[in-house]
Each structure stands twice: as C-alpha cells, then as structure tokens.
C-alpha cells in the first residue's frame with residue numbers, strides 16, 4: 001500500500017500526461033511556454049481570484065508574497081506552531097521575526113483567540129511591529145478566515161494564506177487560496193494537486209502586489225529580465241510541470257477531491273469511537289491532504305505504528321516537533337506563552353494513507369489494523 005499513490009494516478013491518466021509532455025519537448029519552450037500562462041488562467045478562474053502567478057515551489061510562493069509587502073527586519077509575522085517548517089522559515093528568511101501561535105485541537109489550525117493574545121503582547125512589548133499573519137490550511141481544511149480577518153482588520157495585519165495543503169478545499173462557495181490578501185500553494189508531488197517535481201503558485205486580487213511578484217520571481221525584472229529594478233529570485237514554474245498540471249487539474253476537480261472525501265468518510269465510519277477522528281467544520285470542505293487521527297498518548301501511538309508497519313501499511317507523524325522547538329529557531333525568544341495544544345498534538349497525531357486510489361478493501365484493512373492495535 002502507498003501513503004499517497006502517485007504511480008496509480010499516473011496509470012490512470014497516462015495517455016494524457018504522455019501526450020502533454022511530448023508536446024512540450026516537441027515545442028522546445030521549456031521556460032515560460034504557453035502552458036504556464038494557460039495553467040495560471042485556469043487556476044485563477046477555479047480559485048476565483050484575479051491573479052495566479054506560478055513559481056518554483058510553495059516556499060518561494062510564501063517568500064514572494066512577503067517580499068511584495070516589504071516584510072523585513074523589525075516586523076513580527078504570526079505563524080501557527082503546528083505546521084511544516086517552511087511557513088515560518090520564509091519569515092526569518094525575509095529578515096522578520098516569526099511569532100509562534102498555538103493551534104486548535106479539533107481542526108489543527110491556528111487558534112484565533114491565542115492569535116489575538118499574541119498580537120496584543122507583541123504590540124505592548126513594542127520591540128516588533130505586528131505586520132502579517134500566515135494561517136495554514138493544515139491537512140486540507142481551511143483555517144477560520146472569518147475570525148482571522150476580524151483580528152487582521154483590528155490590528156492592521158496582512159493575511160497570507162498558506163494553502164500548500166489546502167488547494168481544493170472550500171468554505172461555503174469560496175475556494176481555498178482565495179481567503180488571504182495573498183494566498184499560496186505548492187505543487188510538490190504529494191500535495192493535493194501535485195506535479196512531477198517542484199512547483200508553486202501565488203494568488204491575489206491586488207494589481208500592485210501581483211505586478212511586484214511577477215517582477216520578484218524573475219530577478220526583479222522591469223520591462224524585461226535584463227532591466228532589473230528589484231533584487232529578486234529565479235523562481236519560475238517549468239513549462240513541463242505546467243503541462244502536467246493542466247492534465248492533472250481536470251482529473252483532480254472531476255474525480256480526486258470527491259474520492260478523497262469518500263475515503264475520509266469511510267475511515268471515519270470505521271474508526272469513530274476507537275480513536276479521535278478528524279473533524280471538518282460546518283460549511284467547510286477539506287481537500288484531505290492528510291487524514292490525521294489522534295491517539296491517547298505516545299505509547300499508544302507507538303503501538304499503532306508498529307502494528308501498521310507489521311502489515312506493510314505506511315503511516316507518518318505530521319508533525320512530531322513544534323516549530324518553536326526546532327533548532328533553527330532556538331535564538332527566537334519571543335514565544336507566545338501558551339503552545340500546549342501543539343505540544344500535545346505532536347505527541348499524539350498520526351496520518352494514515354490518504355489518496356484517491358485506495359480501495360474499500362484497503363481502507364478497511366488500515367482501519368482494522370488500527371482497531372486491532374488499540375483493542376488488542
């Protein structure tokens with residue numbers, strides 16, 4: 001069994017992918033070929049924003065957004081303590097200071113009450129200027145943007161939606177990657193919409209930021225790439241990856257999102273009452289980047305992992321270490337006081353195989369194995 005079965009996916013759409021890849025090689029426009037703009041238009045339309053700007057990966061996408069806002073030294077940027085490293089890494093890379101905020105136990109997403117406490121504390125201390133918040137749509141479920149935007153307005157913060165895991169999710173009729181002032185996603189192969197290498201994109205309705213990001217991603221170009229008006233990056237999405245994504249996108253929208261929701265429902269049906277199953281809030285829809293259960297404690301998790309391993313079922317702990325305990329951040333001494341929930345989650349979460357190609361039989365096998373480990 002695969003944790004995320006990219007090989008099965010390829011077999012399912014092989015003729016289309018092979019044709020698209022051959023076309024790119026025949027055309028020879030490997031950088032900024034027409035497929036890149038075509039993809040950007042398609043994704044902007046799907047998400048419901050004015051601009052989609054593709055780039056080299058999801059980490060650069062976040063960095064480009066911060067660069068367009070001139071976030072830098074002296075600025076505080078609020079990030080969840082429970083997320084992938086890149087969410088906070090880009091803040092430090094931009095020269096600003098990440099402030100770690102605890103998450104909600106139920107949704108794994110940033111805790112808005114603790115966010116407001118942290119913003120107030122930073123304001124009162126006066127050492128850093130609160131500048132932005134980066135909510136993450138963790139494991140596929142959008143963060144609570146209604147509450148986040150209220151706080152952002154009150155304290156004049158930019159909202160940067162890290163939708164690396166969120167693409168395909170929604171709140172009501174609004175799609176993930178439309179909630180932030182700027183939003184980003186990643187096309188890393190194992191993400192909900194993945195390519196065959198690295199890739200990413202930035203989404204925004206704002207003309208000025210979109211223009212700055214288009215410049216920053218090509219060496220701070222002015223009228224062309226030999227006219228340089230800013231210090232930027234080399235961060236483009238290859239034509240090959242865009243061509244692959246164009247084919248995968250249709251399949252993702254027509255089949256994969258629904259199937260992932262089906263798999264999640266099946267798991268929940270079988271596991272509810274045995275372990276703590278993930279919950280999706282009313283009016284919210286998850287893209288199910290991960291299906292993450294919570295065990296009673298570390299030793300119970302060990303037991304379940306051992307049992308799964310014995311049956312050849314892959315599982316992963318996302319994430320085993322809170323960001324504030326990463327060595328790379330050891331010199332940052334501006335912890336918001338209470339990061340307890342993140343610490344508990346790091347000790348108890350476990351992500352099970354989740355992808356659109358799991359069969360009913362495989363779902364049963366995984367669930368029964370978890371149940372066996374717990375009930376003996």
Ligand SMILES: *Cc1c(COP(=O)(O)O)cnc(C)c1O
Pocket residue numbers: 057058059060083084086087136162164165186187188198199200
């Ligand atoms: C994967 C991921 C990123 C980074 O994306 P890359 O394309 O790997 O650079 C950022 N944030 C979160 C939450 C992610 O899961």
